[in-house]
Amino acid sequence: MKITENAVVGLTYELKVSKVEDDIESVPFSVEVRDEEDPFYFLFGQSGLPEKFEELLAGKKEGDDFNFSLTTEEAYGEPDDELLITLPKEQFSKERGFTEEMIKEGEFLPLMDENGYSMQAKVLKDLGENLLLDFNHPLVGFDLHFEGSVIEVREATEDELSHGHVHGEHGEHEEG
Incomplete structure (x- = not known):
């Protein structure tokens, strides 16, 4: 076939x-x-x-x-700058299943969108109380x-x- x-x-x-x-x-x-x-x-x-x-x-x-x-x-x-998003670090707490290791710069966070579909975001920068995340496809x-x-x-x-x-x-x- x-x-x-x-x-x-x-x-x-x-x-x-x-x-x-x-x-x-x-x-x-x-x-x-x-x-x-x-x-x-x-x-x-x-x-x-x-x-x-x-x-x-x-x-x-x-x-x-x-x-x-x-x-x-x-x-x-090409990368889309609109997919670079700053979110409060508190959204990535231990209670929500995240560890300190997971939110380090360069790591990929396993996330879900509002429809329950898996997605990921790369942690670009730790801004203190916020994280700068890249939702572009890794490739x-x-x-x-x-x-x-x-x-x-x-x-x-x-x-x-x-x-x-x-x-x-x-x-x-x-x-x-």
Whole structure:
């Protein structure tokens, strides 16, 4: 089966990122490896990943290798200054499940939006009573370089299609 809309896709890959500054591209460095022990599964067409990522995988089948790059514009774009937000440090108390270690500069805070969806923010600066947080995607401003293999392609179940994500062994409703 080939990768098409609403297929469940399993991948192994290495993701490297690079950045262009002053017209010079940095050497790509590895930021994520998903191997056979921890493959990446998603519902094609509903992944929330950059469109170009899915476009470049379309039509591939189990056993196919891939190697492609996404420019910053094709990936997560440039940083948005409106996503730099100052919040009172008291919102990140021990009672709410936060530790001193978690609110240090450079750390990523696991948060939820008003609809209960997971999100994260990077602590940019401790301003005393406040924290300056960056809600931009962690890969914003980078070119992405993917190299990997398609390890599984299957039809999504009705449940997966109606919920918009993968279930079962590699999905969100995994029994643990």
